[in-house]
Amino acid sequence: METDVAIIGAGPAGMFAALELAEKSNLKILLIDMGRDIKERRCPVTITGICERCSPCSQMSGIGGAGTLSSGLLNLRPDIGGNLEDLTDSPELSWDLVRFVDDVFVKYDAPQNVYTADDEQVKDLARKAAASGIRFVPIPQRHMGTDNTPRVIENFKDDLIKKGVHLLIRKRVTQIEQGKIQLNDGSDIYCNYILAAPGRIGAAWLAEQVRKLNISIKHGPIDIGVRVEVPAIVMDPVIEVNYDPKFHIYSKTYDDFVRTFCTNARGFVVQEVYDSTIGVNGHAMHSKKSDNTNFAFLVRVNLTEPIEDTTAYGQSIAAISTTLGGGKPLLQRLGDLKQWRRSTWDRIRRSNVKPTLVSVTPGDIAMAFPHRIVTDILEGLDKLDNVVPGVASSSTLLYAPEIKFYANMIHVDQKLETAVPNLFVAGDGAGLSGGIVTAAATGIIAARGILTKEGIEDT
Numbered sequence: 001m002e003t004d005v006a007i008i009g010a011g012p013a014g015m016f017a018a019l020e021l022a023e024k025s026n027l028k029i030l031l032i033d034m035g036r037d038i039k040e041r042r043c044p045v046t047i048t049g050i051c052e053r054c055s056p057c058s059q060m061s062g063i064g065g066a067g068t069l070s071s072g073l074l075n076l077r078p079d080i081g082g083n084l085e086d087l088t089d090s091p092e093l094s095w096d097l098v099r100f101v102d103d104v105f106v107k108y109d110a111p112q113n114v115y116t117a118d119d120e121q122v123k124d125l126a127r128k129a130a131a132s133g134i135r136f137v138p139i140p141q142r143h144m145g146t147d148n149t150p151r152v153i154e155n156f157k158d159d160l161i162k163k164g165v166h167l168l169i170r171k172r173v174t175q176i177e178q179g180k181i182q183l184n185d186g187s188d189i190y191c192n193y194i195l196a197a198p199g200r201i202g203a204a205w206l207a208e209q210v211r212k213l214n215i216s217i218k219h220g221p222i223d224i225g226v227r228v229e230v231p232a233i234v235m236d237p238v239i240e241v242n243y244d245p246k247f248h249i250y251s252k253t254y255d256d257f258v259r260t261f262c263t264n265a266r267g268f269v270v271q272e273v274y275d276s277t278i279g280v281n282g283h284a285m286h287s288k289k290s291d292n293t294n295f296a297f298l299v300r301v302n303l304t305e306p307i308e309d310t311t312a313y314g315q316s317i318a319a320i321s322t323t324l325g326g327g328k329p330l331l332q333r334l335g336d337l338k339q340w341r342r343s344t345w346d347r348i349r350r351s352n353v354k355p356t357l358v359s360v361t362p363g364d365i366a367m368a369f370p371h372r373i374v375t376d377i378l379e380g381l382d383k384l385d386n387v388v389p390g391v392a393s394s395s396t397l398l399y400a401p402e403i404k405f406y407a408n409m410i411h412v413d414q415k416l417e418t419a420v421p422n423l424f425v426a427g428d429g430a431g432l433s434g435g436i437v438t439a440a441a442t443g444i445i446a447a448r449g450i451l452t453k454e455g456i457e458d459t
C-alpha cells in the first residue's frame with residue numbers, strides 16, 4: 001500500500017493532524033489505530049469499576065484515543081498538560097492553538113458551556129491559597145463529560161472520512177523505517193511522511209523504534225500519589241470557582257512539588273491497569289452523580305544520574321501496591337494513614353465517606369509508597385485543608401496508587417520533525433504533551449511542519 005502521510009494513532013494528536021492536513025492539502029492521508037472504532041469501545045472499568053483487561057485496552061486505545069471514555073475535560077490553557085510555549089516559542093501562537101482546538105471540539109458538538117469564574121471569586125481563592133503558601137492556577141475549562149465525549153469523537157471521525165482521510169482500524173504498526181511502516185499482518189505501507197502519535201499506550205514501543213533509528217530520547221519526570229475522595233460538599237465551594245481546580249504546593253519537609261489534578265465533581269473512582277499492575281483514576285458523568293468528589297493528589301518525582309529511569313521507579317511502586325492489594329487498589333482512610341495503621345472494612349464502614357470504588361483492598365499505603373512520598377501527601381493535604389476545609393479530615397479516603405507515567409521525551413525540532421527526515425512525532429507518546437488539548441495542538445504543529453515541507457505556507 002502507498003500513501004502520502006501515514007499517521008500512527010487516532011488519538012487527539014493523530015485526529016487533529018489528519019484534519020489539518022485534509023483541510024489544507026490534497027495529500028493522501030492514512031490514519032491507523034490498533035484499537036476499536038468508537039462505538040465498539042467498551043471499557044468494563046467505567047461501568048463496573050473492574051478491569052477485565054481487554055486487548056488492546058479499550059480505555060487507552062481506539063478512535064479518539066485515551067481520553068475518549070473519560071470526563072473529556074478540555075483544559076483551555078497552553079501550560080496545562082505540557083507546555084505549548086516551550087514548543088512554539090510564542091505565547092501568542094500557543095494560545096491560538098488552544099483556541100483553535102477548542103473551536104474544533106465545539107464544531108463537533110462539545111457542550112457550549114465553559115467553566116470560568118468571575119474575577120473576584122478567582123482572586124479570593126488565589127488570595128486564600130497564597131496565604132497558605134499554595135498557588136491556585138485558574139483555568140477556563142470545557143467539560144464534555146464521559147457520556148458526551150464519544151459522540152463528539154464520532155462526529156469528528158465522520159468529518160475526517162468526508163474530507164477524504166482513510167482510516168485503518170485494529171491494525172497495529174510494528175515497525176517504523178524511513179519512508180515505510182510495517183503492520184502486524186506483515187504488510188508494508190510506503191509513505192512520504194510518517195507522523196507517530198501512539199499515545200501513552202504506545203510510548204514504550206515508540207521509544208524502542210526511535211532508539212533503533214538513532215534518534216535521541218530522554219527520561220521525563222513522573223507523578224506518584226493517591227486519588228482523594230471527600231464528600232462533594234467539601235469541594236463544592238472551590239468547584240464553583242473552577243471545575244477542575246489546580247493547586248500547586250511545595251511540601252514542608254522535602255520541598256517537593258505536589259499538585260491536585262483531574263477533579264471529578266460528584267464523580268467515581270475507577271480502577272486503571274498499567275501493563276501488569278493496578279492503579280486508580282477518576283471520572284465524572286453528566287447523567288450519573290455520586291455524593292463524593294475525587295481528585296488526584298500527586299508528587300512530582302524527577303531522578304538524576306546514576307538512576308534516571310523514572311518509569312522503572314514508578315512501575316516498582318505500582319508493583320508493590322498491586323502485591324499488597326492482592327491485585328486490587330489499596331484504600332485507606334487519611335486518619336488511619338496519619339496514625340500509621342492500616343484501614344480495614346470495619347474502619348471504612350464507620351467513616352462518613354462511602355467509597356465509590358469498592359473493588360479495593362483496605363490497607364496501608366505507607367507500606368507501598370516511600371516515606372518521602374507519604375510525607376509529601378500528608379503535608380500537602382494539611383496545607384490544602386486551609387483552603388478547602390475538610391479535605392484533610394480523618395474520614396477522607398485515599399486510593400493508591402495513582403501514577404502518571406509520561407513518555408520519554410523524543411528529541412525534535414520546532415516542526416516536531418525528528419533527526420530522521422520526514423519522520424514527525426506528536427502527543428503524549430513522544431513526551432510532548434499530557435492532555436487532550438495539548439496533544440491535539442502538537443498534532444497540528446506536526447501537520448503544519450509537513451505542510452511547510454510541501455511548500456504549503458500560510459497555515
Ligand SMILES: Cc1cc2nc3c(=O)[nH]c(=O)nc-3n(C[C@H](O)[C@H](O)[C@H](O)COP(=O)(O)OP(=O)(O)OC[C@H]3O[C@@H](n4cnc5c(N)ncnc54)[C@H](O)[C@@H]3O)c2cc1C
Binds near residue numbers: 012074172174201
Ligand atoms: C482514563 C483517562 C482519562 C483522561 N481524562 C482526561 C481529561 O479529562 N482531560 C485531558 O485533557 N486529558 C485526559 N486524559 C489524558 C488524554 O486522554 C491524553 O493526554 C490524550 O488522549 C493524548 O493524546 P494522544 O493523541 O497523544 O494519544 P492517545 O489519545 O493515547 O492516542 C493514541 C492512539 O494510538 C494508538 N496506537 C498506539 N500504538 C499504536 C500502534 N503501534 N499502531 C497503531 N495504533 C497505535 C492507540 O490505540 C491510541 O488510540 C485522560 C487519560 C486517561 C487514560
